Amino acid sequence: MGRPPATRLVRGAARAVFSAHIAGERPERQALECFNDALAAAPGERELAWSAAGPRLAVRERPGTRMGAVLAQLAEDGADLLTGSSAAKLSARGAQGCTSLYIRSHAARRWCSDRCGNRVRAARHYADRERSTK
Numbered sequence: 001m002g003r004p005p006a007t008r009l010v011r012g013a014a015r016a017v018f019s020a021h022i023a024g025e026r027p028e029r030q031a032l033e034c035f036n037d038a039l040a041a042a043p044g045e046r047e048l049a050w051s052a053a054g055p056r057l058a059v060r061e062r063p064g065t066r067m068g069a070v071l072a073q074l075a076e077d078g079a080d081l082l083t084g085s086s087a088a089k090l091s092a093r094g095a096q097g098c099t100s101l102y103i104r105s106h107a108a109r110r111w112c113s114d115r116c117g118n119r120v121r122a123a124r125h126y127a128d129r130e131r132s133t134k
């Protein structure tokens with residue numbers, strides 16, 4: 001098992017991978033590798049075990065650090081998101097200056113948060129008023 005990559009790197013790699021997905025592009029190789037290094041540092045391997053009671057998902061423990069486990073969980077959740085039914089709902093649009101990514105939980109959702117939506121509406125209102133006074 002390799003050393004898990006640094007938290008900051010995994011965070012950046014996750015953002016690069018998510019952003020590439022939103023843009024319909026392939027992520028840079030370096031970002032994908034970092035993401036996969038985090039996955040590889042998982043302290044356990046899942047395996048399908050079979051007992052008299054039938055199949056069950058078991059975890060085969062491996063030595064690893066607590067941070068490696070946390071980052072692996074983060075990367076696993078990210079991989080599940082990108083390959084799951086919510087992948088097409090991953091979005092990045094927000095108010096100017098907003099860097100949040102979010103899941104469009106319903107079709108009408110346009111912003112990461114109510115606060116961001118309010119900022120956009122306020123900016124639009126202000127711009128309209130500016131135009132009408134000229």
Ligand SMILES: [Zn+2]
Binds near residue numbers: 093094100112
């Ligand atoms: Zn936002």
